[in-house]
Amino acid sequence: MDTILFIICAIVAIACALNLILQKHPISSALSLIGVMASLAVLYLLLGAEFIAMAQMIVYGGAVMVLFIFVIMLLNAGTEKPSSKSWFAQIAGVPLLLAFVAIMAFFIRRALPPSRAVRFGSWVGGTADAIGRMLFTTYLLPFEVISILILIAILGAVVLARKEID
Amino acid sequence: MHFAPVPLSWYLMLSAILFALGVAGFLYRKSVITVFMSLELMLNAVNLTFVAFSYQLQQIDGHIYAFFVMVVAAAEAAVGLAIILTIFKNRHTLQIDEVDTMKL
Numbered sequence A: 001m002d003t004i005l006f007i008i009c010a011i012v013a014i015a016c017a018l019n020l021i022l023q024k025h026p027i028s029s030a031l032s033l034i035g036v037m038a039s040l041a042v043l044y045l046l047l048g049a050e051f052i053a054m055a056q057m058i059v060y061g062g063a064v065m066v067l068f069i070f071v072i073m074l075l076n077a078g079t080e081k082p083s084s085k086s087w088f089a090q091i092a093g094v095p096l097l098l099a100f101v102a103i104m105a106f107f108i109r110r111a112l113p114p115s116r117a118v119r120f121g122s123w124v125g126g127t128a129d130a131i132g133r134m135l136f137t138t139y140l141l142p143f144e145v146i147s148i149l150i151l152i153a154i155l156g157a158v159v160l161a162r163k164e165i166d
Numbered sequence B: 001m002h003f004a005p006v007p008l009s010w011y012l013m014l015s016a017i018l019f020a021l022g023v024a025g026f027l028y029r030k031s032v033i034t035v036f037m038s039l040e041l042m043l044n045a046v047n048l049t050f051v052a053f054s055y056q057l058q059q060i061d062g063h064i065y066a067f068f069v070m071v072v073a074a075a076e077a078a079v080g081l082a083i084i085l086t087i088f089k090n091r092h093t094l095q096i097d098e099v100d101t102m103k104l
Helices: A002-022 A026-046 A050-075 A087-110 A128-136 A140-161 B008-028 B032-057 B061-091
Strands: none
Touching: A002 A026, A002 B008, A002 B032, A026 A050, A026 B008, A026 B032, A050 A128, A050 B032, A050 B061, A087 B008, A128 A140, A128 B061, A140 B061, B008 B032, B032 B061
């Protein structure tokens, strides 16, 4: 059951990611990215990360993707034009990426210490309760710093996107 | 009821494949919005690795890091899309290879 669910979600994630990089229209890519994020949320649930799964759906699948689709529609972004300026990527891109995946597979096979298999429900550590406790005790300073980061990001977005009035 | 467990390495392999696909999109696509979406895909792949290792170590520190990555990605999306808006306002194009000079 676990294996079936994992394989379904993995295939959906990889198919959506492939669709993201193959579609010519940005809106199709954005919808594929939502598929990737939804299947990743299911995988987080399988790994016992309830809070992260919910945050994935709300923050990524909701807020960030709405922002993307909003910008695509605002700019009326059409199909992209093909161009052949980056000859190096055209020639060496796919072999280098396959080499990267092969090297990662090698390290995962060889260098990973003996690891426990993932069984759904055997460890549920990532509840909102546990994450909240950790966030407000051990990681209090990074939490506060990141709130300042968000404030700066909001200000930056407003400053960048405003109309010049003079 | 017995459930067959999934090896942890499968999760890590899925993460590596998604990251490689993100890099491919980042290198091959010419629309600046799609390049940005490939970036989000890479961040998601890294998040999957964090959560998988968090399961392996049975500690939730990895979840906290994944949470911080999400927050930074949200902030980055807001600023990045504002930059895209400004680029489009000034140059009337979204093709990244037409935006190759700093000054208009």
